[in-house]
Amino acid sequence: MAVVKIKILNVIGRMSELDEVTTMLGKSGIFHPDNALAFYSDTSEFIPLNDENPYTDALHTLEDTLKTIDRHVDLLSVRMVDKIAPSVKNWRSYVKSFSSSVDDLIKKRNEIDRQISEDIREIEKVRHFSGLDLNLDDLRDCKFIRIRFGSLPVESYEKLSSYENNPYVVFFPGSRDEERYWGMYCAPIDRIAEVDRIFSGLYFERTRLHELTGTMKTALSQLTAKRDDEANQKAEINRQIDALWNKEKQMVQNVYSWLSEEYVYYNIRRYAARYGDNFILTGWIPADRENQIQAQMNELETVKCTFDRAEEPEVLMHSPPVELNNKKLFRPFEYFVEIYGLPSYDEIDPTILVAITYFFLFGIMFADLGQGICVAAAGYIMWKKMKMKLGRILIPCGISSSFFGVLFGSFFGFEHFLDPLYHSLFGLSEKPISVMEPETTNMIILFSVALGISLVLIAILINIYSSLRRKNYTNALFGPNGVAGLIFYASIVFGFGGQILLGIKIVTLPYVLCLIVLPLISMFFREILGGLAEARPNWKPEKWSDFLMQNFFEVFEFLLSFLTNTMSFIRVGAFVLVHAGMMMVVFMLAEMFSGIGFAVVVLVGNIFVIALEGLLVGIQALRLEFYEMFSRFFDGEGRPFLPVVVRQET
Known part of the structure; x- marks a missing residue:
């Protein structure tokens, strides 16, 4: 079982030492806090601690300030924060x-x-009229005419010829672009309203x-000079910001690191509860760190703590958090x-089974030495360069593809490329x-x-073992994935399969009654039989008619699932054939060309097959894991073990 053993920690003490407790537990990096009130039946005298975190505003203000000036600081180590703590009293x-x-x-x-x-907008406006040799001061002094600066669409400018009988409808262009003419028009004061309407x-x-x-031109020069002067002012302010940052960087880092720690540690308080002048705090820790926590709590005067195993029934009912810890290979x-869901604390971790079966399923369905090497290389890049978890899985999958590629003799679709290897090693032609x-x-199918x-x-056997460990005898003995289902399924497969393959009469009347009918009846009445086995007082159904109808359809569904789950694995052989067929198509297309054309088609075809079939095989292999196997023994309803950590790795 690759689930890390944990214990529940119960801490009781005076309110005066609560901050020290939360700080110690926070610094340990192994404490997963839980709602303390959920572990007590009578909570009438308890008061939840919902105090506002006093460090929130300051920390958020500092973070916003750093974001504003585009600066970043790294958190100091715990030891360094302890050293600089006295210097940040006036935080x-x-x-x-x-x-x-x-x-x-x-x-x-x-x-x-x-x-x-x-200024930039003004410069852009004035630049459009730089072709007009006008003095703006003189224009403003005109008492009998009004001048309008602006632009006309090209289509409208071309329509001005239709107003040639009106001497006041005249547009003087200064510049133009693809869409508009820029310039001015003018008219006497008593005619300007009419001309404005026309334009x-x-x-x-x-x-x-x-x-x-x-x-x-003078106005343009003035605006440009003003803009340049303001740009110099902005540069000076940036220099002042840089100088301020260089002066305060170390202190900011000190304060930010200290505030981050205190903020996180104080948040642990919201899981605690108060009764009188005392507090209670509950959480989870790895079982092998009990002595460390006990030693730290012993340093406090009023604090007492207890540790209970997560496997105990009264603790297990609170759904202990789960942390997986498999060997590096898996x-x-x-x-x-x-992705599917973490196992419950008392449930079997399927990681090793997934690692082994997915490794082989992917390799069989995507068997090609050259393409497998490419998949492994792509996985390595995704893992090392892009930090993608999927990349670490593609590396062994690519190795598996290469292994089965050697077995099937395929190298980038060249089906006889490895024939010399077989000849030299095994003497095969x-x-x-x-x-x-x-x-x-036929053999592949x-x-x-x-x-x-x-x-x-295998999935049914795992379910039997897991259910017995959890004392779920209904599921372990009488369920479709229990002993009854195992006997029924195995009897069908080996009885009829052996009879067809060996030609020996295996399926006799006693065989059918004992190994097929009896398990089927057990599955039908599994709830009643399980209730009796578990000594449940309510083992009888409330209404027999509803019970019989419901279980009839459920047993029919079980039978159908046995068939569909088994036949679903035909896709493994199908993808072996699909891979070979796709590469045949690639080479048929390549043979239409010669020289470089042949090589290009083979190269592009291989890239296409690796991308498309690699994606399909990966999804289909995962589907077999989730639907055909996980559904028989795995619930995946666990919650993750998330200890309080200030310096969370990314």
């Missing part, structure tokens, strides 16, 4: 002072950014040039188990297994069915 005032200094500089910089943005109908968009003086496959030959095809039968039987 509130320091955070407030540092954040205020940064905020002042950021506000100034934001204001300058706003001004620069406005409005031509979709004229007005541009207001406020506070600009001199010529267009550990990557914990990822698949976690060619590979021993030719997948596409009819006799071999039969092997797939036999493999499915074996794995289903």
Whole structure:
């Protein structure tokens, strides 16, 4: 069993020492807190501790400030934090002072950014009119005419010729782009309203040039100089931010590290409860760390603690958290188990079974030496470079594919590439297994069915063992995945299968009655038989009619599941044939070309097959694990063991 043994820790003490307890447990990195009130039947005198964390505001303020100036600090080690703790006594005032200094500089910089943005917009506007040789001061002094700057769509500019009889509808362009003409028009004061209406109908968009003086070129130069000056001011503020950071970086790191620890440790309090001047705190720790925690708690004057094994029935009912700890060889496959769901604390961990069966299923269905090497290499890159858990699984899967590729004689689809190897090692003229030959095809399908039968039987045996450990006798003895189901399934398979293959009459009337009918009846009445075996007082059904109807359909479903689960493994052999067939298609296409064309088609075809079939085989093998095997013995309703950790690894 690869589930780490844990114990439940119960801590009782005076409220005055609660902070020291939470700090000790938090620093240990092995304490998984749980709701203390859930472990007591009478909680009328207990008060949950829902105090607001005093470190929240300061920590969040500091984090926001660092994010604002795009800075990051690493958390110091526990030992370093203990050393610098006295220097951060005034943490509130320091955070407030540092954040205020940064905020002042950021506000100034934001204001300058706003001004620069406005200048850029003004520059863009004025640049459109730089072709007009006008003096804005002179235009503003005009008393009898009004001038409008703006732009017209190209289509509207071309329509101006239709207003040639109106001497006031004249547009003076200064520049143009693909969509619009930029320029001005003017009219006497008493005619400007009429001209405005005409240009409005031509979709004229007005541009207001406020506070600009001199010529267009002069105004453009002034705006450019203003923008450059503001950019220099922004650079100076950035230098001030850098100087402030260089001065305060170490202190910020000290305060941030200390606040992060205190924030996390204080949060442990919300799992505790208070009665009078005392507190209770409950959580889970690894069983092999009991002495360490006991020694730390003994240093406190009023604190007492007890440890109970998670296997005890009264503790087990609280669903102890689970941490998997398999051997390094099998550990990557914990990822698949976690996807389905962690095992309960008293449940069998299926990681080793998944590792072995998935390794072989993937390799058989994707048997190719060259492509297997590519899969393993891709998995290594995904694991080392991209930190993907799936990559660690693809490495052994690629190795398995390579192994079965040698057995089937396939190397990047070249079915006879390894013939010299067989000749030199075994004296064979060619590979021993030719997948596409009819006799071999039949053997592969039969092997797939036999493999499915074996794995289903293994899953049932695991369920029997697991259920007996959990004292679930109904499931272990009388369920479809218990002893009754095992006898029924094995009798069907070996009775009829052996009779067909060996030609010997195995299925006789006593055989049917004892090994098929009797187990079937046991499965039908499993709840009643299980209730009697477990000495449950309510073993009788409330309504026999409902009981009979419900169990009839359930037993029918069980029978159907035996058939479908077994036949589902035919996909293993099918994918062996599909892989060979896809590579045959690739080479048929490649033979239409010669030279480099042949090589390119083979290369592209291999890439396509590796990507497509690798994905399909991976999914189908996982489906066999989850639906055909896990469903027979695994519930996956456990919760993860999540100890309080400040410096969580990513």
